[in-house]
Amino acid sequence: MIDVLVENLGALWHGLLTTLALTVLAFAGALVLGTLMAVFRVSPILPLRVIGAVFVELLRNVPLLSLLILFAYGLPYLGIEMSLFTTAVVCLLLVSASFTCEAVRGGINAVPVGQAEAARAIGLTFAQSLATVILPQALRTMVQPLVNVFIGVALGSSLAAAIAVPELTYTAQQVGNQTAESMLMFVVSALVYIAIAMLGGGAGSVLERRLAVQR
Amino acid sequence: MSERAVRVLFDEPGPRGRRRIRVLTVLIIMTIVAALVWAWTTLSATGELAWPKWKPFVQQWAVWFMLAGLKGTLIVALVASVVAFPLGALLAVGRSGRNAVVRWVCTAYIEIFRSVPTLLLVYTFLFALPGIGINLGIFGKLVVPITMINAAVIAELVRAGINALDSGQREAAYAVGMTGAQTMRLVIMPQAIRLVIPALVTQLVAIVKDSTLGYVVSYPELMKQANLLANNTKLLLQAFVVVSAIYVVINFCLTRLAMWLEIRLRRSPGGGRRSQLRAEEEVEHDLAAVVTPH
Numbered sequence: 001m002i003d004v005l006v007e008n009l010g011a012l013w014h015g016l017l018t019t020l021a022l023t024v025l026a027f028a029g030a031l032v033l034g035t036l037m038a039v040f041r042v043s044p045i046l047p048l049r050v051i052g053a054v055f056v057e058l059l060r061n062v063p064l065l066s067l068l069i070l071f072a073y074g075l076p077y078l079g080i081e082m083s084l085f086t087t088a089v090v091c092l093l094l095v096s097a098s099f100t101c102e103a104v105r106g107g108i109n110a111v112p113v114g115q116a117e118a119a120r121a122i123g124l125t126f127a128q129s130l131a132t133v134i135l136p137q138a139l140r141t142m143v144q145p146l147v148n149v150f151i152g153v154a155l156g157s158s159l160a161a162a163i164a165v166p167e168l169t170y171t172a173q174q175v176g177n178q179t180a181e182s183m184l185m186f187v188v189s190a191l192v193y194i195a196i197a198m199l200g201g202g203a204g205s206v207l208e209r210r211l212a213v214q215r
Numbered sequence: 216m217s218e219r220a221v222r223v224l225f226d227e228p229g230p231r232g233r234r235r236i237r238v239l240t241v242l243i244i245m246t247i248v249a250a251l252v253w254a255w256t257t258l259s260a261t262g263e264l265a266w267p268k269w270k271p272f273v274q275q276w277a278v279w280f281m282l283a284g285l286k287g288t289l290i291v292a293l294v295a296s297v298v299a300f301p302l303g304a305l306l307a308v309g310r311s312g313r314n315a316v317v318r319w320v321c322t323a324y325i326e327i328f329r330s331v332p333t334l335l336l337v338y339t340f341l342f343a344l345p346g347i348g349i350n351l352g353i354f355g356k357l358v359v360p361i362t363m364i365n366a367a368v369i370a371e372l373v374r375a376g377i378n379a380l381d382s383g384q385r386e387a388a389y390a391v392g393m394t395g396a397q398t399m400r401l402v403i404m405p406q407a408i409r410l411v412i413p414a415l416v417t418q419l420v421a422i423v424k425d426s427t428l429g430y431v432v433s434y435p436e437l438m439k440q441a442n443l444l445a446n447n448t449k450l451l452l453q454a455f456v457v458v459s460a461i462y463v464v465i466n467f468c469l470t471r472l473a474m475w476l477e478i479r480l481r482r483s484p485g486g487g488r489r490s491q492l493r494a495e496e497e498v499e500h501d502l503a504a505v506v507t508p509h
Contacts, residue, residue, distance in 0.1 A: 044228065044236055045236055045239050045240055045243065046240055047240055047243040047244050047247065048243060051247070057463075057467060057470075058463060060466075060470075061420065061462065061463045061465075061466035061467050061470065062459050062462055062463050062466075063423070063424040063427040063438075063459075063462050064424065065424075065427040065428065065430060065438065066427055066438060066441075066455060066458055066459045066462060067459065069430075069442075069455055070452070070455040070456065070459055073451055073452075073455075074451055074452035074455050074456070075452075077261065077263050077451070077452045078258050078261050078263055078452065079261050151330070155330070155331075155332040155333075156332070157332075158332035158333075158334045158335055159332075159334055161334060162334070162430070162431060169332060169334055169335050169338065172335070172338070173338050173342060176342060176343065177342065180346075182338075182339075182342045182343035182346060183339070183343040183344075183346065183347065185343075186335060186338060186339045186342075186343050189335060190327075190331045190335055190336075193330055193331055193332060193335065194326075194327060194330040194331065196330075197329075197330035198330070
């Protein structure tokens with residue numbers, strides 16, 4: 001049993017790297033796009049608010065799997081060709097950007113009203129008060145929700161297996177199939193996912209403590 | 216919620232500000248329209264947007280076919296939630312209880328199954344467990360993993376509700392002579408669950424999304440039916456656009472229901488108004504630490 005694991009460690013390692021690449025790329029993109037959408041949703045310009053709202057309502061309600069299949073096998077009909085890996089990153093990114101947007105918006109709403117009023121009172125514009133007063137403080141309450149988005153991306157990336165991206169879940173299934181040690185492979189990859197989630201949670205706690213107001 | 220944020224982030228604009236907002240509004244609408252027109256013409260050139268390619272999906276047999284899938288999805292979601300909700304509540308009670316062994320087992324279960332992808336567990340039921348004699352039917356291979364994972368998530372939601380309650384509630388129950396179990400059943404749980412009802416409804420969205428894994432195990436729910444329909448009509452793009460739209464509508468309604476419940480439950484009086492409000496603030500903070508989007 002152990003030697004089967006050792007023999008296939010290379011394949012599993014590649015699967016893990018692909019999972020991590022999917023997770024990191026999608027999460028980084030989701031942070032940028034999600035924050036942008038959150039800014040849209042609180043901006044004074046109506047069409048931008050509408051764009052933000054439509055984006056969130058569509059993407060947080062669509063199942064990731066149906067989006068993956070639509071993008072992987074449907075978009076080529078429209079002449080849009082991407083590698084399966086890119087497709088998975090794009091879908092994960094879009095879906096988690098909608099959750100990031102809601103996390104950021106929740107953080108913005110959690111900043112006491114007086115902060116925004118004070119920022120306005122000293123003459124800061126919308127963009128200035130957002131960038132220098134509101135968002136830095138919002139970051140504090142956003143850490144936990146964003147950690148959850150991160151863990152969601154890591155676990156969600158396993159769905160890329162359904163469009164044959166060789167990430168951890170897909171690799172475990174393939175290797176298990178070849179070696180007749182499915183149970184072992186699934187347990188090992190489950191432990192890896194749990195480790196990723198714990199690392200994400202731990203990093204979040206450290207970050208939260210760093211950002212906490214020193215009194 | 217956003218309206219409040221919108222109003223405090225910028226002043227009621229003056230004449231110049233209003234003009235600037237108007238100009239930007241027009242510019243952005245023009246950009247959106249231009250982008251849509253461009254997308255429409257480019258995509259039309261592929262011929263995929265033409266009506267004949269969409270018409271099959273409004274024909275009677277196709278509608279019935281999708282309705283059968285919808286039925287499958289609803290059954291999976293219903294069975295999974297009917298089992299996962301009580302199971303999750305039990306796990307939460309066990310984790311908050313005084314028995315160390317029960318607490319340890321519940322904590323281990325919750326922490327493990329909260330961090331495992333549903334697909335991996337589905338694969339385990341599909342490919343690994345039959346090897347050791349556990350071979351459920353297709354329905355079980357889909358519903359059992361979904362239930363196991365969502366029970367762990369729901370447990371954490373309920374526990375956030377339990378932790379958010381004022382400790383005076385528990386103390387008062389003990390003071391009138393209730394046992395630990397009575398306190399949990401009669402005092403703590405009714406209030407805790409009430410606090411997290413909106414979050415539990417939101418969890419239904421996650422369960423509906425998980426049910427799409429029927430595509431992997433070949434259980435005839437919406438996703439699988441869409442796939443069959445796509446193979447049948449050779450209209451893959453259209454089939455999956457239609458099915459994605461159906462999911463968005465279902466989940467949108469569930470999300471709205473959760474928001475409505477949240478406002479309603481907050482408004483209605485229940486016990487001490489102030490402690491209730493404080494608990495709600497706390498539960499919001501705790502929930503933020505639990506809800507994992509998929």
